Amino acid sequence: MLRLHPYVYHRPRRLDEALELLKEHSGDVLPIAGGTDLVPNMKHGLFAPGHLVALKGIDELHGIEERDGELAIGAAESLTAVASHPLVNDHFPALAHAASLVAHPMIRNQGTLGGNICLDTRCTYYNQTHFWRRALGYCLKKDGDVCHVVAGGTKCVAAHSADTPPILMALDAAVDIASADGERSIKLSDFFTADGMWNKRLERHELVTRVRIPLPSPKLHATYTKVRERKSVDFPLLSIALAVELDDSGVMDSISLIVAALGAKPRVIGGLDKIAVGKKPTDDIVEAVARQTYRQCNPLDNIIVEIEWRRAMVPVYVRRSFNAILAEPRATA
Numbered sequence: 001m002l003r004l005h006p007y008v009y010h011r012p013r014r015l016d017e018a019l020e021l022l023k024e025h026s027g028d029v030l031p032i033a034g035g036t037d038l039v040p041n042m043k044h045g046l047f048a049p050g051h052l053v054a055l056k057g058i059d060e061l062h063g064i065e066e067r068d069g070e071l072a073i074g075a076a077e078s079l080t081a082v083a084s085h086p087l088v089n090d091h092f093p094a095l096a097h098a099a100s101l102v103a104h105p106m107i108r109n110q111g112t113l114g115g116n117i118c119l120d121t122r123c124t125y126y127n128q129t130h131f132w133r134r135a136l137g138y139c140l141k142k143d144g145d146v147c148h149v150v151a152g153g154t155k156c157v158a159a160h161s162a163d164t165p166p167i168l169m170a171l172d173a174a175v176d177i178a179s180a181d182g183e184r185s186i187k188l189s190d191f192f193t194a195d196g197m198w199n200k201r202l203e204r205h206e207l208v209t210r211v212r213i214p215l216p217s218p219k220l221h222a223t224y225t226k227v228r229e230r231k232s233v234d235f236p237l238l239s240i241a242l243a244v245e246l247d248d249s250g251v252m253d254s255i256s257l258i259v260a261a262l263g264a265k266p267r268v269i270g271g272l273d274k275i276a277v278g279k280k281p282t283d284d285i286v287e288a289v290a291r292q293t294y295r296q297c298n299p300l301d302n303i304i305v306e307i308e309w310r311r312a313m314v315p316v317y318v319r320r321s322f323n324a325i326l327a328e329p330r331a332t333a
């Protein structure tokens with residue numbers, strides 16, 4: 001049986017109380033939202049904080065509403081709420097779809113959008129029991145001094161494995177962040193770093209409080225596709241978020257393509273404006289986008305699936321993403 005260590009569980013009702021608790025117990029505390037990732041990780045001995053600060057009972061972290069030209073979603077909203085809310089489905093069906101692809105219904109009922117954004121990176125050699133990791137001699141990310149993915153590596157390259165951030169990045173979302181010392185906001189595309197040890201620009205005493213997404217123009221078409229072994233309860237092996245703006249004649253005014261689940265940071269594919277903007281998504285252009293994406297993606301052995309296969313799937317899923325967008329009635333005008 002995998003046991004939890006002893007800890008004090010705090011249930012603040014207000015955001016300021018939660019932030020004070022995080023400050024007071026700094027170094028020995030973690031926030032917990034749905035706990036669907038944190039609790040298994042604690043059972044595996046990956047984290048052992050003396051204090052947990054529960055977020056779901058805090059009203060300020062809830063709510064899904066339109067305001068000031070944006071859709072604002074509280075960090076403690078469940079993934080089920082995000083996937084089923086009429087405002088999310090009206091404005092951002094691709095986000096609702098991405099949320100609906102996380103794990104299974106029970107986890108989506110319990111897991112939150114904030115927890116998904118702050119999800120720890122994952123690796124074959126890390127997300128294991130303490131017994132398993134000890135037998136291997138641990139690794140850089142926890143208790144050890146070697147990386148089993150990159151021989152001689154000095155940096156953790158565990159994979160960003162959350163489903164909602166790539167599409168939120170493609171939709172130009174920002175997150176609001178609070179601590180006992182103040183508030184700030186950051187675009188999600190600037191939020192992640194390539195460091196698998198801690199891949200977020202988030203201090204340990206800070207909380208993500210809200211996600212804000214600019215309301216889309218009628219020209220915007222977006223899609224999220226996820227490669228996984230089974231059709232349910234599987235983290236992504238590779239995921240692609242694509243957002244394009246198409247004018248009335250079907251010409252692309254903008255393009256944003258994010259590939260995730262390969263390294264610690266979702267990758268924004270560069271150089272696509274030159275290839276695609278001002279052009280229609282014909283087979284040739286889609287192929288050029290697929291080639292450019294392939295060139296910039298180099299999967300690592302951090303997930304137990306062949307890296308060559310994962311790389312070969314990149315252009316396949318770029319094509320599928322365009323097909324999904326072009327199949328929308330609005331996109332074929």
Ligand SMILES: Cc1cc2nc3c(=O)[nH]c(=O)nc-3n(C[C@H](O)[C@H](O)[C@H](O)COP(=O)(O)OP(=O)(O)OC[C@H]3O[C@@H](n4cnc5c(N)ncnc54)[C@H](O)[C@@H]3O)c2cc1C
Pocket residue numbers: 030031032033034035036037038039040055075076079101102103104107110111112113114115116117118119120161162163164206207208209233234235236
């Ligand atoms: C069997 C299984 C399958 C899964 N499949 C998927 C999947 O397919 N796709 C996927 O994306 N995820 C998957 N997950 C992971 C997880 O369930 C989801 O990512 C979920 O959204 C996490 O949300 P949570 O509220 O439960 O986070 P928690 O477990 O409560 O927290 C996760 C991390 O985020 C921190 N945190 C939480 N909220 C905040 C906040 N507001 N501000 C700052 N830090 C915060 C916590 O301290 C912790 O480090 C799976 C989990 C399991 C057990």
Ligand code: SF4
Pocket residue numbers: 122123124125126139140141142146147148149150155156157158196302
């Ligand atoms: S990438 Fe290397 S250091 Fe990071 S979790 Fe995996 S084995 Fe450990």
